[in-house]
Amino acid sequence: MKTDRALFHPDYKPEPYWWEAAKPGTRFSSDLPNTTEIFVVGSGYTGLSAALELARAGRAVAVVDAQAFGEAASSRSGGGVSAGVNLGKGISGGPGQGVQAEALLAESHAAYDHVVALIEHEQIDCHLEQRGRFIGANAPGHFPGLVKKADMLNRVLDVGAEVVTRKDQRSEIGSDFYHGGIAIKRAAKLHPALYHKGLLETCHAAGVRLTAHCEVTGIEGRAGAFVVKTAQGDCRAEQVIIATNGYTGGLTPQLRKRLVPISSQIIVTEELPEDLSLELIPKGRTISESARITSYYRLTPGDRRVMYGGRARFHPVDADVSAGLLHGMMTARWPQLKDARITHSWSGFVAMTTDSLPHIGLEKGMHYAAGCNGSGVAMMTYLGHQVARRILADGLSDSGFAGIDFPPVPVPLYRGNPWFLPIIGGYYRLRDKWERGRG
Ligand SMILES: Cc1cc2nc3c(=O)[nH]c(=O)nc-3n(C[C@H](O)[C@H](O)[C@H](O)COP(=O)(O)OP(=O)(O)OC[C@H]3O[C@@H](n4cnc5c(N)ncnc54)[C@H](O)[C@@H]3O)c2cc1C
Structure with missing residues (x-):
């Protein structure tokens, strides 16, 4: 599938817009130590947040x-910060x-x-x-559900x-794309790569030893x-934290069986006239949707570009291909952006779980936090911190996310390759279309 080249700005790059301000790199990287008390695999928000608390x-x-540090989801996200609104689709907070x-x-x-503080x-x-x-609300029938959700969120x-x-x-x-909706005051947005850069600098200043481009190949x-065991040799450690989320691989096969890595894609537009961006999102909120397959969008800092x-x-999928598809989805919501050209297009992996909840726990004596379900700026920072608190408390955790079952993906022989996603995704897309079409 070819994308119309006219959609691309001459400065187009198939990488995150956020990297213009903070490109993931190896600053602060040093040789792997021979020994440490706590060894953290993964330098995203989860790993750094845990490391900071422990240091x-x-x-x-x-x-x-x-x-490179933060090269995965933590410098690629949409930067939306939410307080519970995206937690486990099954959680309604209702009676029962x-x-x-x-x-x-x-x-x-x-x-x-926690993240704001x-x-x-x-x-x-x-x-x-x-x-x-x-x-x-993507369909009229979704509006009453959102009203109920607003009630529950306010009550709880x-x-x-x-x-x-x-x-x-x-x-x-x-x-006019939506059939009404709800506005939630307690939500925020940030620049994900600058947030990661700040966490990295804070960790370095706190004495955390950092090593980039060093794959962990085994843990005994x-x-x-x-x-x-790593690409740079061995390191002895008393405790290990696995903070690999959507990039979890064969290093931890039991964890991999419980996570479904899903690619999420993003584009950013060229700078728009000031009055146009003000018309698009007058209050500068982040936007999301009630559909099963949702879009999430916002203005970038300075309020002149749409992400x-x-x-x-x-x-x-190739960044050029997803750029064209996302542009089509964006102009279905905002026809006034049909001539807005794309300057950046990229993707990254999030980790879904069967209960749509994130989890912290212990696997073969190693601590982990995983399963952001696409909403981890605040939550994974917090859960990294909770894992660290647990280590400091000799294994005791007062987080509810440590006490829930973490079932494997119920697909025979599943080992982290979600071949079934296009089928489920196609079904969800049809349901969304059908519900919208019912008027
Ligand atoms: C496109 C996109 C949009 C998103 N939008 C939002 C949003 O708007 N709001 C929100 O709250 N969340 C969003 N998220 C989710 C959020 O970015 C993640 O939840 C969060 O960044 C996860 O942080 P993490 O540290 O757990 O994982 P990551 O940042 O993914 O870090 C995991 C790290 O583990 C490393 N690793 C894996 N295996 C090994 C190994 N064997 N050896 C050494 N290192 C290893 C990887 O290289 C990687 O750097 C989005 C994610 C994506 C991809």
Whole structure:
């Protein structure tokens, strides 16, 4: 499939827009130590957040990554920061769901507070803007569900959710695509790569030992006496944290069986006239949707470009191809952007779970946090911190995410290759279309 070249700006790059401000690299990288107290696999938000807490508690910590620091999801995301609104699709907080659901929701609220406080405390300059989120109803039949969701979120979490009817919708978004929606005040957006850069610098200053381009190929031993095998040699460690999320591979086969890596794709437009971007999202909120296959979008810092993300395809696809598909989805919502050219297009992997919840736990004596389900800026930062707290508390955790079952993907012989996604994705797309068409 060929994308019309007229859609691309002459400066087009098939890589994240965020890398213009902070390209993942090897700054602070040093040789692998022979020994450490805690060894962290993965240098995204999860790994760095865990490492920071442990280093501040006086522990010797080494973080290694197979790629440049933060080159995976943590510098590729949409940068939306939410407080529970995306938690487990099955969690309604309604009667019958019990205290556990409410406790998990409350913790995702705490995750929001945690990331905001961390950014403020460490003075990380990452364009954090607490301007709220609008969730549009893709079909008329979705609107009552969103109204119920707003009620629940206000009751359990006090997020300042308000119902927006279709008549009033243009105060939130310059589009008639949605059938009303809800606006949530307690939500934010940030620059994901600058946030990662700030975390990396903070970790370095706290004494975390960092090694880039060093794939971990095997882990032997048990808690208290691990030997970590890497491309740069072995390292002895008392504890290991697996923070590999959507990039989890054969290193941890049991974890891989429980995660479904899904590619998510994003484009960014050229600079738009100021009055046009103000018309598109007057209050500068992040936008998401009620459909099964959702898009997520926002203005970039400075409010002059649109960043539009979604699932153009359910398998990894060339950035030029996803650019064309996403442009089509964007102009279905905003026909006024038909001439807006694309400057950047990229993708990255998120890790889905069968219960749509993130998890922390122990596997063969190793700690892990995984399963962001596409919403990990706040949550994975928080869960990294929770894993560190657990190590500092000799294995005890007061996080509800440590106490829930973490079932494997119910597909025989599944080993991390989600061949079934295009089938499920195709079915969801049809359902979304059918529900929208019912009017
Ligand atoms: C396109 C996209 C859009 C997103 N949008 C949003 C959003 O708007 N809001 C939101 O909240 N979340 C969003 N997310 C999710 C969010 O980015 C992730 O939840 C978060 O970055 C996960 O952080 P992490 O540290 O767990 O994983 P990652 O940042 O993916 O880091 C995992 C690291 O593990 C390393 N690794 C794996 N195996 C090994 C090994 N054997 N040896 C050494 N290193 C290894 C990888 O190289 C990688 O760097 C998005 C994600 C993507 C991809």
